[in-house]
Amino acid sequence: MKRRSGVILRRAALVGALAGLAALAGCGPPPTLVKRHGYWADQSVQATAYNHRVRFLVLHYTSDHADRALRVLTGPRVSVHYLVGPDPATRDGQPIVRQLLPERLRAWHAGVSSWAGRHHINDSSIGIEIVNLGPINAPGTPRRWQPYGDAQIRAVIALARDIVTRYDIKPANVVGHSDIAPGRKIDPGPAFPWHRLYEAGIGAWPNPQRVAYYRAQFIQQKPDVGAIQRKLADYGYNLPVTGQMDARTHTVLRAFQMHFRPTTVDGVADDDTLARLWALDERYR
Known part of the structure; x- marks a missing residue:
């Protein structure tokens, strides 16, 4: 009888100890409660309307x-x-x-x-x-x-x-x-x-068939300067539409060529450069 009573007491003590540990653990902050300098931040509910800083x-x-x-x-x-x-x-x-x-x-x-x-x-x-x-x-x-x-x-x-x-x-x-x-x-x-x-799946590049199509078009009739400036601006470059082939336009054309037609970087709006620009704008913008 004494032995049985001892087993019961030991079991009761173990249960009590486990309950105490559980209570102690319950006293700590939940993982969504973050301590900062002078306050706690409750992160248990998260907003869903946001976007990344990185674009x-x-x-x-x-x-x-x-x-x-x-x-x-x-x-x-x-x-x-x-x-x-x-x-x-x-x-x-x-x-x-x-x-x-x-x-x-x-x-x-x-x-x-x-x-x-x-x-x-x-x-x-x-x-x-x-x-x-x-x-x-x-x-x-x-x-x-x-x-x-x-x-x-x-x-x-x-x-x-x-x-x-x-x-x-x-x-x-x-x-x-x-x-x-x-x-x-x-x-x-x-x-x-x-x-x-x-x-490798990174960045943009013009479709060769569309480049060939636009090149053939521009051999017949080249776009005017205003249209070229608008296409460069539409693609992303910071370029005002002046209708004049000014120094800024030549500079932007050189930047475009360094990226998409690096064999000749001269800032000249030739048919091949313009065909690549039109094909890129059509594909991505």
């Missing part, structure tokens, strides 16, 4: 070597979210890229800029700097551009694909610094393989 992905080159670029980008005047080196290290067969800022923070990489009717693109973008010198020509020689490495571009593709997928960034909103600041900036330059990114 654009901007690609740059550093115009400098990796070590100095890293010092500059972690200094007091300029910053970026990601830095891709010339020959990225790998882990488990996948490239390693430097993340210098959390994506939720506003990096200082775009400067005075605009795209698709929005200004101050730092506010709504993620920036990727790619280690590349850009122009490498000696004085008095034709301009040459440093090529991008294969492993480097594979790392850029992996990073960019992840970003555009998570934020649902539209193809025409994957841009170069030269697109959002024509004339002031020329990176990532005509050596950057935009078409390779497009083939």
